[in-house]
Amino acid sequence: MISVAVERRLGAFTLDVAFEGPGDGVTALFGPSGAGKSATLAAIAGSGAVTRGRIVLGERVLTDTATGVFVRPPARRIGWVFQDARLFPHLKVEGNLRYGLKRAPLPHRIAFDHVVDVLDIGHLLARGVADLSGGERQRVALGRALLSQPDLLLLDEPLAALDGERKAEILAYIQRLKADFRLPMLYVTHDADEVRSVADHVVLLEAGRVVAAGGVEIAPGGRRAATIVGRDGDGVLLRVAGDVAAGERVDLRVE
């Protein structure tokens, strides 16, 4: 379980969000550009200062401004995957994967061979990262993040730099990670298709606030048919039945 209630000031922008995500599965942070999704991830990872708030991951309090708790980012046990994989260019694929593993506290519950197998990257281990396709790069980035033995994985638009076919491929890998590693993931996106494909829970952000949150339903027959969820933002992605007041919690359907 992750529990987040934070306020941040970023120039003229105020982020003031509160939500909870389950201890397993994918929680999508969904909303238009500028809603505050990345600013929320940065607060959770401890790389963005918060004015006020409390962040709890499982049993561990990571940030609590009321009591002065602030766990340093490397001690948070949070893996972070960005849209551009940000692999270390001077290391081979294997070096990238082992980087976090070497620094992670023992015991290691996520094994090197298991990650390599689930992500199908065994044949890439000796390659330089410049020789990887975009999809391969993201698989290695996912592997590196997992091998740091995180208690939470942050995925910040992990498909944004990929074409349609590669997007589907990486989504399938993320599904496998969900099934194999049973780790909470916070998945930032403004793409409703990605929410539909991978999310179990959705938090809808608009203008720095949570406007709706809830579980994604799976329609009879197993098709992930959940549709929104929220209200009409720019009229692009979101459509809601009825008005949703700021902060109101609703059951979300993605159609």
Ligand SMILES: Nc1ncnc2c1ncn2[C@@H]1O[C@H](COP(=O)(O)OP(=O)(O)OP(=O)(O)O)[C@@H](O)[C@H]1O
């Ligand atoms: N360091 C900063 N100084 C001033 N404003 C900032 C700073 N960082 C972010 N912002 C502003 O905060 C708002 C939220 O940004 P954020 O990147 O969290 O949005 P987002 O929902 O992740 O958007 P996108 O989908 O485009 O990445 C934006 O208006 C952005 O311009």
